[in-house]
Amino acid sequence: DQQVKQNSPSLSVQxxxxxxxxxxxxxxxxxxxxxxxxxxxxxxxxxxxISSIKDKNEDGRFTxxxxxxxxxxxxxxxxxxxxxxxxxxxxxxxTQGAQKLVFGQGxxxxxxx
Amino acid sequence: xxxxxxxPRHLIKEKRETATLKCYPIPRHDTVYWYQQxxxxxxxxxxxxYEKMQSDKGSIPDRFSAQQFSDYHSELNMSSLELGxxxxxxxxxxxxxxxxxxxxxxxxxxxxxx
Numbered sequence: 001d002q003q004v005k006q007n008s009p010s011l012s013v014q015x016x017x018x019x020x021x022x023x024x025x026x027x028x029x030x031x032x033x034x035x036x037x038x039x040x041x042x043x044x045x046x047x048x049x050i051s052s053i054k055d056k057n058e059d060g061r062f063t064x065x066x067x068x069x070x071x072x073x074x075x076x077x078x079x080x081x082x083x084x085x086x087x088x089x090x091x092x093x094x095t096q097g098a099q100k101l102v103f104g105q106g107x108x109x110x111x112x113x
Numbered sequence: 114x115x116x117x118x119x120x121p122r123h124l125i126k127e128k129r130e131t132a133t134l135k136c137y138p139i140p141r142h143d144t145v146y147w148y149q150q151x152x153x154x155x156x157x158x159x160x161x162x163y164e165k166m167q168s169d170k171g172s173i174p175d176r177f178s179a180q181q182f183s184d185y186h187s188e189l190n191m192s193s194l195e196l197g198x199x200x201x202x203x204x205x206x207x208x209x210x211x212x213x214x215x216x217x218x219x220x221x222x223x224x225x226x227x
Contacts, residue, residue: 034216036218041220041221041223042221043117043205043218043220043221044203044218045218046216046217089155089156099144099161099169099207100146100161100169100171101146101148101156101158101216103148103157105155106155
């Protein structure tokens with residue numbers, strides 16, 4: 001039972017354009033969401049997060065949008081740069097109870113020069 | 114700044130052997146989480162420790178055990194290894210009251226069972 005889903009295994013975007021990565025979740029107990037960036041042979045690196053009390057959080061080129069009614073979040077990267085090429089994982093947690101993360105399957109983003 | 118240290122980085126074992134993975138958290142972090150990422154899979158939560166006590170348990174096989182020591186480092190012990198145990202094993206640490214907001218992951222240990 002995949003509680004966090006990233007339905008696009010890969011995404012290719014032109015340098016300078018906007019990259020939009022999507023994530024859906026099923027568990028309504030999730031109230032905190034995170035995006036991680038991962039390079040091969042390295043651990044996930046925290047990128048940006050959002051609490052369920054917000055619908056948008058922005059940090060530089062990265063913006064995360066949360067639509068609670070649709071149980072959907074998205075990560076926007078603009079403008080996209082070649083260094084953004086990596087695998088991006090969406091993760092969720094519920095503040096009540098355990099603080100473990102539930103991850104999506106990841107989306108491999110490739111930024112083309 | 115000090116990061117989460119995992120050792121070894123790579124490990125090759127034969128079926129039915131035993132493996133021990135180590136995780137050294139960021140100084141002052143009191144919580145450790147273990148995740149397993151199989152080939153082409155998302156990271157799956159295995160187990161976590163807070164102040165040397167097990168705080169949560171996920172999809173960890175009975176053949177695996179783990180503990181957190183007095184210096185807060187943690188070890189994941191894996192016995193009777195199977196081919197399906199081949200994966201990247203990540204450890205993350207945080208301050209207990211910060212939860213996932215304060216997560217920092219190590220670079221992982223790649224375990225290959227042959």
